[in-house]
Amino acid sequence: xxxxxxxxxxxxxxxxxxxxxxxxxxxxxxxxxxxxxxxxxxxxxxxxxxxxxxxxxxxxxxxxxxxxxxxxxxxxxxxxxxxxxxxx
Amino acid sequence: xxxxxxxxxxxxxxxxxxxxxxxxxxxxxxxxxxxxxxxxxxxxxxxxxxxxxxxxxxxxxxxxxxxxxxxxxxxxxxxxxxxxxxxxxxxxxxxxxxxxxxxxxxxxxxxxxxxxxxxxxxxxxxxxxxxxxxxxxxxxxxxxxxxxxxxxxxxxxxxxxxxxxxxxxxxxxxxxxxxxxxxxxxxxxxxxxxxxxxxxxxxxxxxxxxxxxxxxxxxxxxxxxxxxxxxxxxxxxxxxxxxxxxxxxxxxxxxxxxxxxxxxxxxxxxxxxxxxxxxxxxxxxx
Amino acid sequence: xxxxxxxxxxxxxxxxxxxxxxxxxxxxxxxxxxxxxxxxxxxxxxxxxxxxxxxxxxxxxxxxxxxxxxxxxxxxxxxxxxxxxxxxxxxxxxxxxxxxxxxxxxxxxxxxxxxxxxxxxxxxxxxxxxxxxxxxxxxxxxxxxxxxxxxxxxxxxxxxxxxxxxxxxxxxxxxxxxxxxxxxxxxxxxxxxxxxxxxxxxxxxxxxxxxxxxxxxxxxxxxxxxxxxxxxxxxxxxxxxxxxxxxxxxxxxxxxxxxxxxxxxxxxxxxxxxxxxxxxxxxxxxxxxxxxxxxxxxxxxxxxxxxxxxxxxxxxxxxxxxxxxxxxxxxxxxxxxxxxxxx
Numbered sequence: 001x002x003x004x005x006x007x008x009x010x011x012x013x014x015x016x017x018x019x020x021x022x023x024x025x026x027x028x029x030x031x032x033x034x035x036x037x038x039x040x041x042x043x044x045x046x047x048x049x050x051x052x053x054x055x056x057x058x059x060x061x062x063x064x065x066x067x068x069x070x071x072x073x074x075x076x077x078x079x080x081x082x083x084x085x086x087x088x
Numbered sequence: 089x090x091x092x093x094x095x096x097x098x099x100x101x102x103x104x105x106x107x108x109x110x111x112x113x114x115x116x117x118x119x120x121x122x123x124x125x126x127x128x129x130x131x132x133x134x135x136x137x138x139x140x141x142x143x144x145x146x147x148x149x150x151x152x153x154x155x156x157x158x159x160x161x162x163x164x165x166x167x168x169x170x171x172x173x174x175x176x177x178x179x180x181x182x183x184x185x186x187x188x189x190x191x192x193x194x195x196x197x198x199x200x201x202x203x204x205x206x207x208x209x210x211x212x213x214x215x216x217x218x219x220x221x222x223x224x225x226x227x228x229x230x231x232x233x234x235x236x237x238x239x240x241x242x243x244x245x246x247x248x249x250x251x252x253x254x255x256x257x258x259x260x261x262x263x264x265x266x267x268x269x270x271x272x273x274x275x276x277x278x279x280x281x282x283x284x285x286x287x288x289x290x291x292x293x294x295x296x297x298x299x300x301x302x303x304x305x306x307x308x309x310x311x312x313x314x315x316x317x318x319x320x321x322x323x324x325x326x327x328x329x330x331x332x333x334x335x336x337x338x339x340x341x342x343x344x345x346x347x348x349x350x351x352x353x354x355x356x357x358x359x360x361x362x363x364x365x366x367x368x369x370x371x372x373x374x
Numbered sequence: 375x376x377x378x379x380x381x382x383x384x385x386x387x388x389x390x391x392x393x394x395x396x397x398x399x400x401x402x403x404x405x406x407x408x409x410x411x412x413x414x415x416x417x418x419x420x421x422x423x424x425x426x427x428x429x430x431x432x433x434x435x436x437x438x439x440x441x442x443x444x445x446x447x448x449x450x451x452x453x454x455x456x457x458x459x460x461x462x463x464x465x466x467x468x469x470x471x472x473x474x475x476x477x478x479x480x481x482x483x484x485x486x487x488x489x490x491x492x493x494x495x496x497x498x499x500x501x502x503x504x505x506x507x508x509x510x511x512x513x514x515x516x517x518x519x520x521x522x523x524x525x526x527x528x529x530x531x532x533x534x535x536x537x538x539x540x541x542x543x544x545x546x547x548x549x550x551x552x553x554x555x556x557x558x559x560x561x562x563x564x565x566x567x568x569x570x571x572x573x574x575x576x577x578x579x580x581x582x583x584x585x586x587x588x589x590x591x592x593x594x595x596x597x598x599x600x601x602x603x604x605x606x607x608x609x610x611x612x613x614x615x616x617x618x619x620x621x622x623x624x625x626x627x628x629x630x631x632x633x634x635x636x637x638x639x640x641x642x643x644x645x646x647x648x649x650x651x652x653x654x655x656x657x658x659x660x661x662x663x664x665x666x667x668x669x670x671x672x673x674x675x676x677x678x679x680x681x682x683x684x685x686x687x688x689x690x691x692x693x694x695x696x697x698x699x700x701x702x703x704x705x706x707x708x709x710x711x712x713x714x715x716x717x
Binding site for chain 1: 100101102104105129130133134136137138140141142
């Protein structure tokens with residue numbers, strides 16, 4: 001699956017996150033930037049969750065910026081999935 | 089058997105994840121009016137994920153989908169079914185055909201393990217006139233909610249706090265619900281800050297026979313719960329029911345009567361519910 | 375619950391309510407705000423914010439409603455709007471006491487000009503990324519000088535000061551203001567700079583990006599609001615001394631004397647005051663004169679506006695002149711002729 005246009009999902013409100021996704025060329029891979037209010041404790045976990053959703057949706061090349069405001073895993077998954085669906 | 093059902097905006101993660109601790113018996117995740125048109129897709133996915141992974145304890149979990157005149161209502165059902173809610177709330181229910189259409193979509197979307205209930209939201213003049221046939225048309229319907237805001241807009245009446253303009257609809261829906269064996273839940277009180285007004289409104293609903301109240305603010309939960317809380321007589325009767333069936337079980341009797349009336353499963357369930365509401369969980373009190 | 379609405383900036387009634395809210399928080403309606411939103415609690419206005427270019431401005435929340443997450447609602451809406459129109463790198467100016475509020479929303483501080491203002495940024499670009507680009511450029515270069523130029527357009531005056539700086543330095547970075555708010559577009563300006571100094575071997579031309587005299591670091595440079603200029607100039611120099619200069623190993627900055635423009639003159643004064651304290655030498659070079667008057671880009675533009683291109687042959691290098699006479703410049707010249715802007 002290919003991300004064809006820049007999209008966004010989510011918000012900067014508490015317990016939410018904002019996802020900005022941009023297309024990248026073939027074989028450019030996944031470029032993932034994560035900013036979180038709980039970066040130190042959960043930065044790696046967020047990366048893991050995001051990567052899993054990308055993989056499940058077959059996204060090989062994309063730039064993703066995450067601004068997390070303390071979201072649960074299920075919210076992170078939902079926002080990333082929404083951004084992907086909007087970008088296909 | 090909910091007494092309080094609270095609407096929670098479907099695209100707000102903070103409220104969605106905390107919906108189980110607001111104090112209501114039942115949660116209505118709202119994909120309709122509380123979600124702006126360009127965020128419908130996001131809300132659907134967010135609520136589906138929350139249903140899958142957030143523990144809402146003993147709360148009933150329901151989702152208000154968009155009405156069938158919205159182009160994407162089927163997508164609501166397809167996504168939401170994956171989260172396996174107890175019921176969907178169907179706005180602007182006004183004909184049997186509408187319910188049947190939604191039932192068809194649910195059958196397609198369900199995994200076959202469990203049947204998702206349908207809670208019609210009666211909020212149009214036509215819906216009120218047809219309410220009995222609507223409530224009888226599907227075994228999935230166990231609860232009905234009255235929606236007064238859209239209803240008064242539909243009939244061209246001004247919404248007032250004392251509510252004489254909705255008395256007919258309330259009585260009509262309640263009567264149909266009892267006749268159809270369905271629980272009737274009253275319309276939300278929309279002034280978030282008027283606690284006295286809320287009290288009066290809930291008292292009216294209870295006196296008319298409603299089993300509970302839909303709510304739009306967590307601040308309304310406690311007051312509504314208190315008013316709907318069972319009376320001393322109700323508790324006494326419930327205790328008697330539980331005592332009687334416990335006794336019958338011990339004696340190995342299949343059929344029991346209390347005060348000359350058969351005690352069947354719904355009566356037992358109601359008794360347990362009454363005791364739970366009264367804070368006497370378990371129902372094994374002597 | 376709160377409702378968010380886009381405000382019709384032409385409606386005086388709504389705009390007056392917003393002005394009142396801003397004033398109650400010691401703020402004012404930002405100049406040139408086209409996208410303004412309002413947050414309501416029922417019929418009561420409780421919050422507002424605006425997007426001006428890449429800057430979030432005029433964000434205010436009614437004192438009674440602070441702490442209820444309304445600023446997150448406002449900032450989310452403004453960021454969404456910006457992303458929708460392709461702006462992925464955003465800035466907020468705010469008072470130092472409000473800085474933590476926006477940091478909680480993911481904005482990162484770029485620099486502060488205390489006690490007045492903090493500049494924060496958000497998005498797919500950042501000062502850290504910009505600096506790592508600069509470090510790539512400076513990796514194999516010695517300690518260097520720099521000069522920041524707009525070159526609107528490139529003149530013999532610019533050529534002179536750059537040549538002087540080049541002779542006096544081991545290496546020189548010519549940083550071209552990237553903000554496209556001048557009559558000559560950025561692409562044309564940087565091309566003419568590169569052509570005009572192609573003969574110098576120890577010079578690298580660098581785009582200024584969002585961090586050197588940009589709408590983010592120095593908005594009043596473009597709006598010419600002198601009362602704000604002192605604060606902005608300090609902020610711009612703060613960004614320069616804490617980020618740009620170390621990344622490029624700069625120990626000297628050249629600047630042309632400014633006889634005309636109040637804002638630029640103020641900028642030079644701030645530099646004179648601040649740079650030496652940070653170990654950066656400032657060299658102010660007098661303007662080159664032609665027929666007894668300093669060569670200035672604004673004078674050149676006046677001549678172009680008057681249709682007297684032949685009168686500027688002694689003021690610009692051949693490369694600039696041939697550009698001005700080429701078909702490429704037709705659109706720009708038309709704009710200058712029709713413009714009332716001095717910039």
